[in-house]
Amino acid sequence: MRKLLIILSIFTLLSCASSSEKVRYYSLTLNETPQLNIIQSDIKNPVIIVEPVILARFLRQQGLVFQSGNYELSTANYNRWAEPLEELIAKKVVQELNQKSSRYHFEKQSGQWRNNVKLHLKLEIEKFHATDASTAIIAGRYWFYEKNMGNKTPHNFAFSKKLTADGYLHTVEKLAQALSQLSEDMLHSISKSTQEN
Amino acid sequence: MNDEETLNPAQVTPLKTISKVWLIPIVAILIGSWMIFVHFNSKGPLIRINFETAEGIIAGKTKIKLKNVDVGLVELIELSKNLETVIITARINKHDINLLKEDSQFWVVRPRIGNSGISGLGTLFSGAYIEVAPGTSDDKNSSFVGLENEPVTASGTKGLHLTLESGAFRSLNIGDQILFHGIEVGRIEFVYFNPKERKVYYDAFIESPYDDLITSNTKFWELNGFEVELSADGIQVQTGTLETMISGGVSFDVPNNMPPGDIISERKVFTVYPSKNSIYENQYNHSLQFVLLFKDSIRGLKPGAPVEYRGIKIGNVTRTDINYPEISNVLKKDTLIPVMINIEPGRMGFEDTENILPQVKNDLSELISRGLRGGLSLGNLLTGSKYIELEYDEGVNTKLQYFSSYLVIPTLQGQFIQIMNKISKIMDKLYSLPLEPVISTADQTLKQLTMTLQEFGKTSRQLEILLKQSTQQNLVASIKNSLEAIAKLAVDFSEGSLTHEEFQNTLRFMKKTLRELEPLLRQLNQKPNSLIFSSQKNNDVEPKGQ
Numbered sequence: 001m002r003k004l005l006i007i008l009s010i011f012t013l014l015s016c017a018s019s020s021e022k023v024r025y026y027s028l029t030l031n032e033t034p035q036l037n038i039i040q041s042d043i044k045n046p047v048i049i050v051e052p053v054i055l056a057r058f059l060r061q062q063g064l065v066f067q068s069g070n071y072e073l074s075t076a077n078y079n080r081w082a083e084p085l086e087e088l089i090a091k092k093v094v095q096e097l098n099q100k101s102s103r104y105h106f107e108k109q110s111g112q113w114r115n116n117v118k119l120h121l122k123l124e125i126e127k128f129h130a131t132d133a134s135t136a137i138i139a140g141r142y143w144f145y146e147k148n149m150g151n152k153t154p155h156n157f158a159f160s161k162k163l164t165a166d167g168y169l170h171t172v173e174k175l176a177q178a179l180s181q182l183s184e185d186m187l188h189s190i191s192k193s194t195q196e197n
Numbered sequence: 198m199n200d201e202e203t204l205n206p207a208q209v210t211p212l213k214t215i216s217k218v219w220l221i222p223i224v225a226i227l228i229g230s231w232m233i234f235v236h237f238n239s240k241g242p243l244i245r246i247n248f249e250t251a252e253g254i255i256a257g258k259t260k261i262k263l264k265n266v267d268v269g270l271v272e273l274i275e276l277s278k279n280l281e282t283v284i285i286t287a288r289i290n291k292h293d294i295n296l297l298k299e300d301s302q303f304w305v306v307r308p309r310i311g312n313s314g315i316s317g318l319g320t321l322f323s324g325a326y327i328e329v330a331p332g333t334s335d336d337k338n339s340s341f342v343g344l345e346n347e348p349v350t351a352s353g354t355k356g357l358h359l360t361l362e363s364g365a366f367r368s369l370n371i372g373d374q375i376l377f378h379g380i381e382v383g384r385i386e387f388v389y390f391n392p393k394e395r396k397v398y399y400d401a402f403i404e405s406p407y408d409d410l411i412t413s414n415t416k417f418w419e420l421n422g423f424e425v426e427l428s429a430d431g432i433q434v435q436t437g438t439l440e441t442m443i444s445g446g447v448s449f450d451v452p453n454n455m456p457p458g459d460i461i462s463e464r465k466v467f468t469v470y471p472s473k474n475s476i477y478e479n480q481y482n483h484s485l486q487f488v489l490l491f492k493d494s495i496r497g498l499k500p501g502a503p504v505e506y507r508g509i510k511i512g513n514v515t516r517t518d519i520n521y522p523e524i525s526n527v528l529k530k531d532t533l534i535p536v537m538i539n540i541e542p543g544r545m546g547f548e549d550t551e552n553i554l555p556q557v558k559n560d561l562s563e564l565i566s567r568g569l570r571g572g573l574s575l576g577n578l579l580t581g582s583k584y585i586e587l588e589y590d591e592g593v594n595t596k597l598q599y600f601s602s603y604l605v606i607p608t609l610q611g612q613f614i615q616i617m618n619k620i621s622k623i624m625d626k627l628y629s630l631p632l633e634p635v636i637s638t639a640d641q642t643l644k645q646l647t648m649t650l651q652e653f654g655k656t657s658r659q660l661e662i663l664l665k666q667s668t669q670q671n672l673v674a675s676i677k678n679s680l681e682a683i684a685k686l687a688v689d690f691s692e693g694s695l696t697h698e699e700f701q702n703t704l705r706f707m708k709k710t711l712r713e714l715e716p717l718l719r720q721l722n723q724k725p726n727s728l729i730f731s732s733q734k735n736n737d738v739e740p741k742g743q
Binding site: 066131134163164168 | 708713742
């Protein structure tokens with residue numbers, strides 16, 4: 001009798017199980033050539049360390065976020081980030097900055113750059129999603145600072161890219177483009193501040 | 198008819214009786230006489246009253262009254278022959294003739310304001326009148342001396358008349374109250390000052406039945422209105438009645454330590470003491486006089502100051518002057534200043550009688566020869582007043598001495614003076630000490646001590662430094678070891694180390710696992726039974742392109 005009950009339970013579970021939909025994972029840097037490890041002695045430029053990115057709370061989840069209307073957000077269950085979003089953003093920003101800048105070298109980690117670090121970059125992301133207005137938006141602020149100096153001048157940013165196709169894949173592409181635009185803005189501000197000093 | 202008839206002559210017969218016509222005037226005369234007789238018969242006697250002034254008295258109008266009943270009328274006002282008084286002739290009603298006793302009193306009632314209040318206001322409208330107080334004497338009189346004021350005590354009032362004598366500076370007045378325990382029992386009726394005796398005599402009247410309170414041991418004292426007593430129990434304030442506070446008065450009682458005494462029924466002389474307390478000071482009638490001869494100043498000692506033995510008052514100082522034949526020049530160096538004292542045997546436990554005095558004197562003489570001495574003591578620090586204190590100088594026998602026929606009590610220096618002398622001796626000794634070499638030696642010693650202390654300070658500081666260094670060295674070694682251990686531990690966990698890598702990998706795995714579980718947890722949060730019963734799967738909202 002006990003065996004019969006167990007078998008029946010298993011069948012019940014199996015029959016109730018539904019097939020799950022296929023889950024999609026996205027990254028921001030798949031199309032980029034990964035950087036080889038760079039040895040400190042090879043770098044002559046001043047190093048700017050990119051601090052870990054600070055995300056808004058609703059972005060700290062695996063699913064991509066979609067904004068409906070002005071106040072409603074929804075998280076996708078089957079469209080997810082391949083890695084933690086803050087890491088993806090940090091990688092992307094570092095890549096973009098290194099590609100665009102010849103004066104500085106940007107790195108995520110500060111372990112081996114102890115002696116050559118000029119500045120630190122801190123980035124806060126408040127928006128990183130698509131909207132029902134067919135846009136992909138990123139917004140937040142960043143600032144450069146020297147350690148132990150305490151000078152922090154924040155720069156606010158907000159970039160919006162129009163979606164020309166449906167789906168999350170296109171959204172991710174646009175978000176990546178927005179990050180590229182952000183990195184340009186960062187370089188511009190750092191060069192401006194250098195000139196002022 | 199015959200003309201020649203002759204007429205018979207008339208026969209004239211004289212009347213043998215008075216004519217009845219005369220009845221009328223006779224009756225009239227009789228009636229008139231009767232009226233005159235009755236008129237004069239009903240008139241009362243005339244009396245003469247001497248007053249100092251006739252103010253307010255009108256002849257034919259001013260009445261004589263007794264208890265507001267008319268008893269007479271003033272008929273004539275004239276000056277006396279010596280022009281010093283006014284003689285008022287008044288007629289008293291016949292049926293009131295019994296009022297005219299030898300001690301009857303007459304006075305004019307006018308509006309008056311006195312200590313007892315306002316009186317005679319009714320005379321403002323009706324005019325002054327003469328009041329009579331009938332006397333009690335059996336003899337009659339028709340000539341009186343009028344009183345200027347209403348008598349304090351009405352004539353005939355039952356009670357006791359007393360004579361009070363006082364040598365006090367302040368005198369009492371006619372009408373002042375006599376109180377017993379605050380109750381008015383009598384008044385001062387008359388005041389007389391005897392310049393020869395320098396005493397004032399008061400005629401006092403105590404009303405019945407309070408006259409039974411007057412005994413042979415009764416003491417009278419003046420009420421000053423306000424008495425303040427400062428003692429160990431604190432401050433006591435006693436006041437009299439309002440009237441006594443304004444005008445004064447007398448009170449009486451038997452002192453606590455005396456028997457009631459025999460009731461007085463006739464006039465007797467009593468002394469008025471200045472205050473109640475002074476009664477107890479002067480309650481003894483017999484005393485012995487002694488003299489104390491002082492070498493030191495007696496400043497602060499006054500007549501009346503107490504003489505005490507072990508705190509008990511046994512007498513008082515009577516004289517502090519130098520009017521003795523033995524003293525010719527007080528400025529002489531060896532002149533002793535005499536002080537006369539009274540010692541009252543009654544205060545010492547003996548009877549207050551004259552018979553006991555010789556025995557007491559012998560006893561005191563014996564005590565003096567065995568060492569009884571007198572000395573000045575300070576009574577009050579504030580006022581500086583002094584008193585005489587008797588005490589024994591043990592082991593001293595003295596021969597009796599006399600000064601101006603008074604037995605001398607040898608003197609000791611007073612406590613205060615002894616203390617002052619001791620202090621003076623100490624000061625002299627201090628002054629005679631060779632202080633300068635001592636001071637210079639002490640100065641040098643202090644300097645050396647200071648230098649020694651400074652050296653000691655230096656040494657202690659150096660020692661402290663040494664101690665610190667050794668402590669610091671130990672501390673440094675300990676810290677160094679701790680730091681090395683921490684560094685080693687840090688190396689094990691530092692970036693690049695195996696432990697660090699494993700730790701990082703574990704963290705990443707946990708993060709990844711949690712991320713994987715996140716949708717499931719959200720689903721279970723929304724629908725806990727979704728594990729068994731499948732929930733409707735909503736497709737993701739896809740962003741749309743333009």
